[in-house]
Amino acid sequence: MNIVVFGSGAIGSLFGALLAKQNKVVLVGRAPHIKCIQQKGLTINGKTHLTVNVPAVESTKEVFLSADLILLTVKSYDTETASNQVRPLLHDQTMVVSLQNGLDNIEKIEQNIEKKHILAGVTTHGALFSAPGTIIHTGKGKTILGELDGRPSERLNMLISIFNQAGIETQMSIDIKREIWRKAIINSSINPLTAFLGCKNGYLLENPLLEKTVEYVCTESSRIASLKGIIVSPVEMIEKTKEVIRDTAENDSSMLQSIQQGKKTEIESINGVLLRIGTEQKIDTPLNRILFELITSLCLH
Ligand SMILES: NC(=O)c1ccc[n+]([C@@H]2O[C@H](COP(=O)([O-])OP(=O)(O)OC[C@H]3O[C@@H](n4cnc5c(N)ncnc54)[C@H](OP(=O)(O)O)[C@@H]3O)[C@@H](O)[C@H]2O)c1
Incomplete structure (x- = not known):
């Protein structure tokens, strides 16, 4: 080919x-x-x-x-x-x-x-x-x-x-769109949290407060997916996200690498889209909004 x-x-x-x-x-x-x-x-x-x-x-x-x-x-x-x-x-x-x-x-x-x-x-x-x-x-x-x-x-x-x-x-x-959504839900917590905190993926499960934050973000992002007809279980997405964190514990996420290299990030296409859907559907998405704004503010420097 x-x-x-x-x-x-x-x-x-x-x-x-x-x-x-x-x-x-x-x-x-x-x-x-x-x-x-x-x-x-x-x-x-x-x-x-x-x-x-x-x-x-x-x-x-x-x-x-x-x-x-x-x-x-x-x-x-x-x-x-x-x-x-x-x-x-x-x-x-x-x-x-x-x-x-x-x-x-x-x-x-x-x-x-x-x-x-x-x-x-x-x-x-x-x-x-x-x-x-x-x-x-x-x-x-x-x-x-x-x-x-x-x-x-x-x-x-x-x-x-x-x-x-x-x-x-x-x-x-x-149902490849569902797979794309599942990956985006996982990335919606790991990427911006590690990028903002400047930590390796694994740290998100070492700190109980961050672990809770991961759970809250996964739940909110799963709820936004359902607004687009993508039905995923928040509990399953939390488990899957934690599995990815454990498997990549020693890695710097791609968003963290982009921030460290002074490059643009993919925040618009992940949390930015989730935020946009919430806004269109008049659903409050505070966690995705905060993560989007924190990362965007980092990129303004
Ligand atoms: N890396 C991974 O492990 C991985 C795993 C799964 C999925 N992904 C996804 O795959 C995508 C790519 O990720 P990546 O890590 O491979 O990114 P990357 O290393 O930045 O690769 C993209 C390359 O394309 C170049 N490029 C952009 N526009 C171009 C153009 N018009 N002509 C020629 N070259 C151009 C970029 O150059 P400049 O940077 O100079 O613009 C960069 O070298 C992302 O959506 C990412 O989330 C990555």
Whole structure:
């Protein structure tokens, strides 16, 4: 399969490297990462050890391959630009798959790309940008892919088998939107709390007051999900969130890393969307509002 990975940072480079073993892959990303890959190949360390020579470019204008699959792996605040930039690569059968976190990526992609091309996914793999040309695979996880309308299509089956052949353990979902929501509910507490406090994920369960806060935020975010017809059990979401915290206890969350690096965060696409839904439906969402405002205030400096 011909695959373009658009936004080859941490997770995009990891998936690109694994898929490149059996597919034609082109990575699109930023210098100096791309320049290093062109010169020395792409190295994955950590849970995976791999160096691959894979074509890498800085713009879709340099992609001369008919793309069967475009993986979108930019941060959610870059989704609109990314979907606009990949549009010239599309042919009738091209699949565009978002592996991003956040609740508004699909609607942003739909502004530039016809719905029939779009599928969605979530992954619990962890990847960290170490240095140009080098990514650390911090945690092995699972990937779930689905059609937006939930149907188990032939192209989805093909995609899942290509991912599995590449060693990316992947399953199908007949309700991928629910999976995206579940991940966002988990992230709605872990990301902003760790980013604001400047702590590792595990600290949220070491401190009883923070553990309670995690529970309150999960409950509020689950209630907001139900306003959109996504029915999840708050108790199950609390348990799942605590499981993720335990599994990633030693990690800095992606939002904390963004704050530390003076970069934008994905707060708008997670707590920001939850807050917006509450406002639209005239439901008070004080915890998501506070977390959204705390993180936004940090980014103003
Ligand atoms: N990393 C993980 O472990 C992980 C796991 C699961 C899900 N996710 C999700 O996956 C998404 C990507 O995360 P990530 O950690 O891989 O982020 P990342 O390391 O920042 O990777 C995104 C890359 O895309 C580049 N980019 C953005 N716009 C571009 C453009 N127009 N042309 C070329 N390159 C462009 C970025 O460059 P600049 O930064 O210079 O703009 C960055 O290098 C997020 O939604 C995240 O929440 C990540």
